[in-house]
Amino acid sequence: MKDEQPRLGELSDALARARAEVARVIVGQDEAIDLAMVALVCEGHVLFEGVPGIGKTLLARSLSRTLSLGFSRIQFTPDLLPADVLGTTIISQSGGGLDLRFEAGPVFSNIVLADEINRASPKTQSALLEAMQERSVTLRGESRALPRPFMVLATQNPIEMEGTYPLPEAQIDRFLFKVLVGQPNREELCEILDRTLGQELPEATPVLGPTELPALQAAARDIVVPEVVRDRAARAVLATQPGRPEAPESVRKWVRYGAGPRGAQALVMAAKARALMEGRPNAALEDLERCLLPALRHRVALNYEGLSEGLTPDRLVEEAWASLSGAVRR
Amino acid sequence: MRTEAQRAVSRARRSLNAIALLSGGLLWLAPAAVAAGLLLLVLEAAGRMPPGSPALAVWGMASALAFCGGALAALRRRLDDRAAAAWLDERLMTRELLSAALGLSRPGRRPGRFDEEVAERAEAAAAAPAARHPGWPFAALLRRALPAAAACLALPAILVWADPSALGNAFRAGGSEGGGDRLEVAAGQRSAARQDGALALASGADAAAVARFLFAEDPAGAEAAERALREGRAEEFRNLLERAVRDLDSRLSRGVNDDERERLLEEKRRLEEALAAMDESTWSGGSSGGSSLERSSSGSSRAGPEGGPAGQVSGEGDSSADSSSRSPPQRRTGKGEAAQVDGGSGKGGSRQDTPGDGDGKAGKGAAPGTGPGSSPGGELPPGGKDPSGGKGPSGGSGPGPGSPDQAGKGPDGEGEGSGSGPAGGGNRPGDAGAASGSGEARDRGKLSPSASGGILTVAPDRAASFFDYVLKGRDPGAALPGLARQAARAAEAPIANEGLPLEYEDFLRSYFLALARQLQEGAAAQGASPATKGAP
Numbered sequence: 001m002k003d004e005q006p007r008l009g010e011l012s013d014a015l016a017r018a019r020a021e022v023a024r025v026i027v028g029q030d031e032a033i034d035l036a037m038v039a040l041v042c043e044g045h046v047l048f049e050g051v052p053g054i055g056k057t058l059l060a061r062s063l064s065r066t067l068s069l070g071f072s073r074i075q076f077t078p079d080l081l082p083a084d085v086l087g088t089t090i091i092s093q094s095g096g097g098l099d100l101r102f103e104a105g106p107v108f109s110n111i112v113l114a115d116e117i118n119r120a121s122p123k124t125q126s127a128l129l130e131a132m133q134e135r136s137v138t139l140r141g142e143s144r145a146l147p148r149p150f151m152v153l154a155t156q157n158p159i160e161m162e163g164t165y166p167l168p169e170a171q172i173d174r175f176l177f178k179v180l181v182g183q184p185n186r187e188e189l190c191e192i193l194d195r196t197l198g199q200e201l202p203e204a205t206p207v208l209g210p211t212e213l214p215a216l217q218a219a220a221r222d223i224v225v226p227e228v229v230r231d232r233a234a235r236a237v238l239a240t241q242p243g244r245p246e247a248p249e250s251v252r253k254w255v256r257y258g259a260g261p262r263g264a265q266a267l268v269m270a271a272k273a274r275a276l277m278e279g280r281p282n283a284a285l286e287d288l289e290r291c292l293l294p295a296l297r298h299r300v301a302l303n304y305e306g307l308s309e310g311l312t313p314d315r316l317v318e319e320a321w322a323s324l325s326g327a328v329r330r
Numbered sequence: 331m332r333t334e335a336q337r338a339v340s341r342a343r344r345s346l347n348a349i350a351l352l353s354g355g356l357l358w359l360a361p362a363a364v365a366a367g368l369l370l371l372v373l374e375a376a377g378r379m380p381p382g383s384p385a386l387a388v389w390g391m392a393s394a395l396a397f398c399g400g401a402l403a404a405l406r407r408r409l410d411d412r413a414a415a416a417w418l419d420e421r422l423m424t425r426e427l428l429s430a431a432l433g434l435s436r437p438g439r440r441p442g443r444f445d446e447e448v449a450e451r452a453e454a455a456a457a458a459p460a461a462r463h464p465g466w467p468f469a470a471l472l473r474r475a476l477p478a479a480a481a482c483l484a485l486p487a488i489l490v491w492a493d494p495s496a497l498g499n500a501f502r503a504g505g506s507e508g509g510g511d512r513l514e515v516a517a518g519q520r521s522a523a524r525q526d527g528a529l530a531l532a533s534g535a536d537a538a539a540v541a542r543f544l545f546a547e548d549p550a551g552a553e554a555a556e557r558a559l560r561e562g563r564a565e566e567f568r569n570l571l572e573r574a575v576r577d578l579d580s581r582l583s584r585g586v587n588d589d590e591r592e593r594l595l596e597e598k599r600r601l602e603e604a605l606a607a608m609d610e611s612t613w614s615g616g617s618s619g620g621s622s623l624e625r626s627s628s629g630s631s632r633a634g635p636e637g638g639p640a641g642q643v644s645g646e647g648d649s650s651a652d653s654s655s656r657s658p659p660q661r662r663t664g665k666g667e668a669a670q671v672d673g674g675s676g677k678g679g680s681r682q683d684t685p686g687d688g689d690g691k692a693g694k695g696a697a698p699g700t701g702p703g704s705s706p707g708g709e710l711p712p713g714g715k716d717p718s719g720g721k722g723p724s725g726g727s728g729p730g731p732g733s734p735d736q737a738g739k740g741p742d743g744e745g746e747g748s749g750s751g752p753a754g755g756g757n758r759p760g761d762a763g764a765a766s767g768s769g770e771a772r773d774r775g776k777l778s779p780s781a782s783g784g785i786l787t788v789a790p791d792r793a794a795s796f797f798d799y800v801l802k803g804r805d806p807g808a809a810l811p812g813l814a815r816q817a818a819r820a821a822e823a824p825i826a827n828e829g830l831p832l833e834y835e836d837f838l839r840s841y842f843l844a845l846a847r848q849l850q851e852g853a854a855a856q857g858a859s860p861a862t863k864g865a866p
Binding site: 008219222223224225226227228229280281282283284285286 | 412415416419425426427429430432433434436442443444445447448451
């Protein structure tokens with residue numbers, strides 16, 4: 001066990017290197033990069049929400065390149081079919097006869113960028129359900145495993161809602177994080193101009209080998225979670241549920257339903273991954289706090305009154321968290 | 331074997347629980363102290379507090395109970411190691427490292443890859459100096475202690491200020507309403523006072539003045555008495571009084587000149603009055619209010635325990651009447667003004683209506699005894715010797731008709747006096763008698779016990795001067811009926827002005843009614859005796 005400590009340091013160093021490499025390409029968006037790295041360590045899926053042109057696709061591509069992972073991009077449109085995502089069986093001529101051959105879709109990749117996922121029909125969106133949760137695809141009764149690691153980075157545009165299909169709750173719950181990607185500030189914008197309008201475009205280079213990410217993911221699962229952190233995560237999730245005694249008044253009033261077990265899993269796993277990134281052998285309350293909104297905001301649905309009041313899930317999740325602070329920290 | 335991290339966590343838990351215990355007690359103490367104090371004040375204002383109730387002790391008990399309740403409530407919410415570790419992590423900013431280390435020893439937990447890493451880091455964090463002094467939350471404790479301390483300081487002061495008896499002691503010495511020195515015996519606590527010797531001073535009382543008053547000739551005794559009063563030692567106070575009386579007796583027996591003798595007698599009388607007052611607390615009044623008792627050397631009304639009919643004895647001596655008595659119901663008369671009033675020529679200036687060991691020397695009467703009254707129950711000890719063996723102070727002779735009170739010459743014949751009894755008051759022991767007289771024996775600084783509302787008050791007899799309204803400065807040759815009417819009218823003024831204590835108002839009215847009635851009876855019988863000149 002004595003050799004574990006340097007290994008922890010090495011793992012955190014490797015993650016730091018990967019993060020720095022991505023940040024070399026992406027200007028700003030530090031939180032988005034951090035959360036993407038955390039999701040990668042957790043082998044979770046991320047839903048990026050932001051206006052077009054702020055580097056979502058570039059972030060996904062840079063991640064895959066940095067980690068030496070396969071990458072595929074699917075542009076979701078209303079006429080996209082499930083087979084366009086998952087793949088299809090085609091009749092091909094092999095040798096002297098015809099043969100049915102499975103042509104894998106773009107989902108068969110390590111990192112899948114589902115661009116503007118809310119523009120596809122629910123039928124197509126649901127084609128990703130099994131892939132995201134089970135890491136496998138079943139076609140014609142045959143289940144096919146997806147390559148590991150498998151990660152879906154989806155994007156959606158918050159402003160052009162016409163002709164879109166909001167993600168069903170069952171699917172949105174499968175995303176580890178929902179990350180709000182904001183517009184760059186002035187300095188970041190200038191940096192973007194400098195970097196992208198020259199002769200050479202910055203491009204990420206592989207930092208980690210294909211075998212290193214699974215090791216990182218395994219190490220993250222071994223991070224020690226103190227009882228106080230585990231309990232706080234559980235109570236935070238319960239506090240987002242309007243029927244619970246832990247829920248604050250605002251949650252009871254304006255929330256239709258709150259986060260479930262997947263939310264608690266996401267919260268604690270993200271805390272573990274974050275602790276690993278920082279080289280700590282244990283998760284902390286601070287890790288929970290930093291991952292709270294990305295992990296829970298898409299799992300909390302407001303009721304009509306909450307929507308009409310112009311409230312956001314972020315505010316209610318924060319209030320739920322704040323209602324617990326005094327209870328644990330005496 | 332306990333690790334350093336576990337020791338640090340245990341230390342934090344113990345300290346936090348102690349602070350929480352204290353804080354919980356204080357949290358309950360402040361409102362409970364205020365509520366109990368206000369409740370007691372309201373009860374006091376409404377007169378619902380039993381006399382002599384130790385309000386301060388009740389308040390203290392309630393506050394202590396509240397503190398214990400708060401502490402118990404805090405005890406039920408005491409922190410465990412997990413919470414203490416979380417607190418310590420927050421204070422030391424160790425990012426839940428100690429909590430994680432504590433969880434490593436949780437039973438049933440599977441060993442993990444980073445357990446050793448966690449344990450090593452936690453040991454290092456716990457060994458840091460900051461872990462020994464993480465900054466205990468005394469600020470919260472102080473926030474709760476300040477209101478509690480304010481309540482604990484203010485409420486007792488308010489309680490004692492509102493009612494000095496809140497101290498709850500049986501005896502207290504203090505200023506009377508008239509500003510004089512006074513001793514109060516809470517009737518409800520007399521027996522307890524005798525048992526535990528509780529003796530205390532009322533708030534604002536001047537124990538030194540009381541002690542100096544009683545031990546005017548004995549500075550050491552005054553000092554000891556003052557100390558006994560302040561410290562509530564009734565028995566010691568009583569012993570001091572008794573010892574002083576014995577000392578005075580021995581000095582008197584050694585033979586002294588007249589002035590010195592008079593002074594010593596006066597001092598002895600004060601002491602005996604005080605002793606008698608303490609004795610009377612055993613029989614006069616109760617919590618429901620006892621009989622009213624007023625004694626005065628100047629002659630005053632007294633309702634004895636047997637409540638006999640009111641009577642009047644007046645006499646004039648040659649200023650040498652003196653007496654001493656040990657028994658509480660006693661009365662002395664000195665050179666009375668009554669003889670001048672009624673113009674009586676009877677001899678004998680004083681009498682003692684209760685058994686006593688007093689010795690009296692009757693003065694020489696100046697006026698012939700007059701008095702139409704007949705005393706059905708009057709009895710004088712033959713030979714001036716009362717049953718207790720003292721020298722009988724009586725012995726006046728008077729030609730007045732048929733009243734033993736006015737018997738012209740006392741059996742002992744030692745002195746002449748004039749006695750006139752317009753009303754033949756019984757002189758049985760304990761009979762109520764109304765005696766009037768003023769002179770040298772009238773002493774306004776004399777202790778006079780009275781029981782009212784369950785409180786026995788022993789105070790210098792400021793009220794003894796109420797007879798001034800009646801008889802003072804009158805023409806001794808004036809006719810009694812006119813004088814009585816005039817006096818009755820004069821007495822109405824202080825009654826109307828509420829210048830007299832309530833019990834005196836009733837007494838004065840009944841006195842003048844009885845006087846008028848007897849004057850009428852005397853007028854009916856007038857003409858039979860030449861000695862009734864100027865009398866009805």
